[in-house]
Amino acid sequence: MRIVGLTGGIASGKSTVSNLFKAHGIPIVDADINVLKKGTGGWKKVVAAFGEDILLENGEVDRAKLGQIVFSDPGRRQLLNRLLAPFISRGILMEVLKLWIKGCSIIVLDVPLLFEAKMDKWTKPIVVVWVDPKTQLQRLMIRDGSMEEDAKSRINAQMSLDLKRSQADIVIDNTGSLEALHEQFQKVLTQITMPLTWTEFMLSRKGVFLTLFSIFVGVAICKRSP
Numbered sequence: 001m002r003i004v005g006l007t008g009g010i011a012s013g014k015s016t017v018s019n020l021f022k023a024h025g026i027p028i029v030d031a032d033i034n035v036l037k038k039g040t041g042g043w044k045k046v047v048a049a050f051g052e053d054i055l056l057e058n059g060e061v062d063r064a065k066l067g068q069i070v071f072s073d074p075g076r077r078q079l080l081n082r083l084l085a086p087f088i089s090r091g092i093l094m095e096v097l098k099l100w101i102k103g104c105s106i107i108v109l110d111v112p113l114l115f116e117a118k119m120d121k122w123t124k125p126i127v128v129v130w131v132d133p134k135t136q137l138q139r140l141m142i143r144d145g146s147m148e149e150d151a152k153s154r155i156n157a158q159m160s161l162d163l164k165r166s167q168a169d170i171v172i173d174n175t176g177s178l179e180a181l182h183e184q185f186q187k188v189l190t191q192i193t194m195p196l197t198w199t200e201f202m203l204s205r206k207g208v209f210l211t212l213f214s215i216f217v218g219v220a221i222c223k224r225s226p
């Protein structure tokens with residue numbers, strides 16, 4: 001199985017790229033899907049630590065409010081990361097397992113904090129969606145309707161995008177137009193859909209079944225021979 005890591009900086013275009021993978025039939029595992037959903041373990045921990053003030057009337061977490069708290073206070077952000085990390089990794093593992101059982105051979109993990117959370121060692125190749133700092137700030141402010149100071153504090157809450165780029169196997173430069181992004185994406189798609197390496201094949205469902213089948217046949221032959 002090939003587990004591709006997809007990461008980048010805030011508003012660098014990960015979701016846009018992730019949607020392109022989806023549109024081409026590549027399964028995506030989203031890192032923080034449902035970890036804050038009402039009643040889940042992550043929700044309980046976060047409510048216990050941050051108080052019921054962060055909840056909406058329906059009991060769901062007010063993400064905008066929690067975002068404002070954690071992006072303006074590194075200590076509170078580290079606390080949130082610490083509380084949610086086990087639920088995020090468990091969620092990812094379960095999703096990967098489900099896709100493995102289904103027989104998927106190439107999947108993409110969409111993890112904004114892939115390097116920060118040290119999950120990069122589980123993915124190969126790593127695709128980093130990079131954007132120049134000025135464009136990143138502009139896109140973030142437009143998308144979230146936020147002020148420059150708030151947007152900058154969110155950008156600064158992450159490892160630098162240049163450092164992420166230096167650790168990537170594949171870089172998508174998303175500073176240009178959407179057309180330019182689509183063009184680069186086609187090349188990336190060709191790269192990541194290349195035939196599996198021997199190791200990737202052995203880790204896929206087919207590879208494991210083939211190994212088990214070979215062992216079974218080998219044992220059967222040995223038993224029959226005098």
Ligand SMILES: CC(C)(COP(=O)(O)OP(=O)(O)OC[C@H]1O[C@@H](n2cnc3c(N)ncnc32)[C@H](O)[C@@H]1O)[C@@H](O)C(=O)NCCC(=O)NCCS
Pocket residue numbers: 009010011031032036063064066067070077080081084088111112113114117157158
């Ligand atoms: C702070 C929260 C409530 C804000 O929710 P909101 O819906 O407004 O934003 P969303 O989840 O879409 O995240 C937007 C972007 O913010 C950045 N971001 C999110 N969490 C963090 C964090 N803890 N540190 C730095 N950047 C972060 C990422 O680039 C992400 O893509 C939410 O992001 C959260 O619960 N974060 C902690 C969990 C986490 O670490 N998620 C990242 C998965 S690896």
Ligand SMILES: Nc1ncnc2c1ncn2[C@@H]1O[C@H](COP(=O)(O)OP(=O)(O)OP(=O)(O)O)[C@@H](O)[C@H]1O
Pocket residue numbers: 008009010011012013014015016017112139140143174175176177178179181
């Ligand atoms: N090439 C592009 N040209 C113009 N706008 C773009 C381009 N790529 C992405 N955008 C826009 O920039 C914003 C950020 O993109 P996107 O939401 O995909 O980033 P992200 O990395 O997933 O963000 P986050 O980390 O906050 O989840 C969105 O409003 C998106 O529509």
